[in-house]
Amino acid sequence: MPDKERIVRVPIGPQHPALKEPESFMVDLQGEKISAVTLRLGYNHRGIEKGCEERTYVQDVYLVERVCGICSQSHSTAFVQAVEEIAGLELPRRAAYIRTLIAELERVHSHLLWLGVAGHEIGFDTLLMYTWRDRELVMDLLAELTGNRVHYGLNTVGGVRRDISPEQIPSILKVVDALEERTKYYIELAMTEETLAQRLSGIGKLSKEDAVLLGAVGPTARASGVDRDTRRDDPYAAYGELQFQVVTDDRCDVFGRTVVRLGELMQTYSMIRQLVKQMPDGPITVKAPLRIPAGEAVSRYEAPRGEDVHYVKANGTDKPERVKIRAPTLANTQSVAKMLEDGYLADLPIVVAAIDPCFSCTDRMIAVKTPEDARTMGWEELVQYGVRWYRERSVDVSKIKMRGDSAA
Amino acid sequence: MSGAEAVVAKLVAKFPSLTGRVNAQRATRVWVEVDRQAFAGVFHFLVKDLEFSNLCMITGLDEGADLGFIYHLARNGGLMANVKTRCPKGESMQTITPTFPGGGIYERELTDLFGARIAGLPEGRRYPLPDNWPKGEHPLLKDWKPREKGAQDA
Numbered sequence: 001m002p003d004k005e006r007i008v009r010v011p012i013g014p015q016h017p018a019l020k021e022p023e024s025f026m027v028d029l030q031g032e033k034i035s036a037v038t039l040r041l042g043y044n045h046r047g048i049e050k051g052c053e054e055r056t057y058v059q060d061v062y063l064v065e066r067v068c069g070i071c072s073q074s075h076s077t078a079f080v081q082a083v084e085e086i087a088g089l090e091l092p093r094r095a096a097y098i099r100t101l102i103a104e105l106e107r108v109h110s111h112l113l114w115l116g117v118a119g120h121e122i123g124f125d126t127l128l129m130y131t132w133r134d135r136e137l138v139m140d141l142l143a144e145l146t147g148n149r150v151h152y153g154l155n156t157v158g159g160v161r162r163d164i165s166p167e168q169i170p171s172i173l174k175v176v177d178a179l180e181e182r183t184k185y186y187i188e189l190a191m192t193e194e195t196l197a198q199r200l201s202g203i204g205k206l207s208k209e210d211a212v213l214l215g216a217v218g219p220t221a222r223a224s225g226v227d228r229d230t231r232r233d234d235p236y237a238a239y240g241e242l243q244f245q246v247v248t249d250d251r252c253d254v255f256g257r258t259v260v261r262l263g264e265l266m267q268t269y270s271m272i273r274q275l276v277k278q279m280p281d282g283p284i285t286v287k288a289p290l291r292i293p294a295g296e297a298v299s300r301y302e303a304p305r306g307e308d309v310h311y312v313k314a315n316g317t318d319k320p321e322r323v324k325i326r327a328p329t330l331a332n333t334q335s336v337a338k339m340l341e342d343g344y345l346a347d348l349p350i351v352v353a354a355i356d357p358c359f360s361c362t363d364r365m366i367a368v369k370t371p372e373d374a375r376t377m378g379w380e381e382l383v384q385y386g387v388r389w390y391r392e393r394s395v396d397v398s399k400i401k402m403r404g405d406s407a408a
Numbered sequence: 409m410s411g412a413e414a415v416v417a418k419l420v421a422k423f424p425s426l427t428g429r430v431n432a433q434r435a436t437r438v439w440v441e442v443d444r445q446a447f448a449g450v451f452h453f454l455v456k457d458l459e460f461s462n463l464c465m466i467t468g469l470d471e472g473a474d475l476g477f478i479y480h481l482a483r484n485g486g487l488m489a490n491v492k493t494r495c496p497k498g499e500s501m502q503t504i505t506p507t508f509p510g511g512g513i514y515e516r517e518l519t520d521l522f523g524a525r526i527a528g529l530p531e532g533r534r535y536p537l538p539d540n541w542p543k544g545e546h547p548l549l550k551d552w553k554p555r556e557k558g559a560q561d562a
Contacts, residue, residue, distance in 0.1 A: 038532070038533060039533075040533045040535075041513075041535055041536060042534075042535050042536030042537060042538070045536040045537065045538075047547065049521075049548065050547055050548055050552075085434075212461060212462070213508075213509060213510065214509060214510035215462060215463055215464075215508065215510040215511070227484075228462075228484065230486070233484070233485060233486035234436050234486030234487075234488070235486075297433070297437075298437065298464075298480055298488060298490060300464070300482075300488070307464070309464045309465050309480065311465070311467045311478065311480070313469070321469075322467070322469055324465065324467040324468075326464060326465035326480075326514075330513060331464075331510070333513070334509075334510030334512075334513060335510070
């Protein structure tokens with residue numbers, strides 16, 4: 001007979017069984033119920049804030065874009081907005097529209113990705129396959145518009161680097177139409193498929209009071225009834241000229257977070273159509289100085305996962321004095337421990353996934369590698385390295401045919 | 409009067425010593441500079457009376473002999489109040505966790521990256537540096553440089 005009073009401490013991570021990024025949970029269990037959770041983050045700390053101080057503003061745009069693979073438009077926009085405010089630059093309206101368009105397409109890609117991960121975490125892999133297939137449409141569109149599926153390289157201080165041509169408009173609208181249909185299907189699925197609702201309802205509870213107290217942001221906060229959205233509250237880029245609703249829900253659980261993200265997708269499609277229709281003509285950049293006058297600014301941005309905050313301090317040179325980044329996941333991790341308390345261990349993966357965590361963003365910030373570590377490997381060399389690595393561990397994979405494998 | 413200007417007026421009315429040290433940068437940004445001794449009073453007035461119930465982040469700054477701290481607060485409606493204070497290196501700032509339980513992570517970040525001392529910060533695991541990071545090294549201090557590979561731990 002298990003002793004009900006006995007607490008068992010289970011370490012989960014940093015190589016996490018459910019998520020693709022490292023983080024560590026120390027979970028105290030009473031039977032199958034979680035009594036307390038301690039989080040340890042920082043495994044993705046890369047020294048980006050320090051790196052920004054050693055690079056020019058122009059280089060920093062590309063560095064901060066690499067804070068996150070998914071929210072790359074979010075971080076670069078938040079950064080350039082702060083620099084533009086310090087330099088007193090007025091963003092051309094067309095550039096604001098293009099920034100917003102890519103930002104909303106990024107939200108589509110992020111939310112569809114999340115829906116797939118959520119499906120995967122509850123054993124509903126068909127949903128993962130469907131949403132990730134649909135997501136390819138928006139990824140291809142982003143590649144067509146910016147040249148890349150992620151890390152768009154679109155923003156620059158004072159505007160954007162690529163224009164949207166009239167020929168590209170039909171492809172944007174075609175993708176939006178197709179994805180809107182698919183999202184309607186997912187909403188119907190979420191509302192009618194009982195297994196989904198039952199698996200997601202009542203788990204990962206976060207009350208409105210706790211969401212406010214712990215500083216939750218984005219869909220996590222909005223699904224706990226917190227009516228906050230930077231796009232409406234502190235509009236930037238072209239959001240001040242768009243009609244949209246902030247989607248909230250009072251369920252305060254993982255199902256609520258699903259409903260909010262699906263609702264946001266529908267709002268996003270409407271915003272993309274407005275952006276395409278209203279996009280003004282004109283220049284896409286203003287000339288920005290290389291040296292930014294001394295000053296400071298804070299920029300807020302509603303990333304797909306919640307509010308992204310950047311602080312920039314300029315000292316009159318071409319390099320910033322200080323750059324501080326607060327990605328949304330860092331704000332939301334504070335709520336995770338609360339959500340897991342009194343829940344079952346089996347719910348941990350989906351509850352954690354439901355904040356749509358991005359630990360790469362969260363930790364962002366040390367160059368540990370020295371130049372002598374750096375090397376380039378060709379495909380052939382990489383294959384040989386892999387075969388050797390496994391053979392040293394008594395696994396022989398040399399019989400498997402691989403592309404470029406000369407042994408074929 | 410914009411929301412930001414109203415907040416500036418209320419702050420100066422309540423704390424006359426802030427005259428000239430509060431400004432509305434734009435309609436949704438207020439900046440306040442306050443001495444460490446008066447910090448707690450101004451901070452609580454903003455959070456409790458002026459309803460800045462959202463702590464967005466805390467920025468640390470290396471200002472030579474002092475560490476600078478900016479507490480970025482926000483309230484519903486989009487207004488943001490940025491409260492700046494400074495503390496000599498080696499002395500302590502009081503924790504804000506009694507007001508913002510979720511703010512501990514930002515204070516741990518300051519402790520690791522700047523060597524800030526935060527009095528009253530509850531026990532917990534460090535963030536974000538590794539457990540075997542050399543003691544006394546704080547990478548966001550201006551004089552900190554990455555060490556050569558193979559250098560011995562201090």
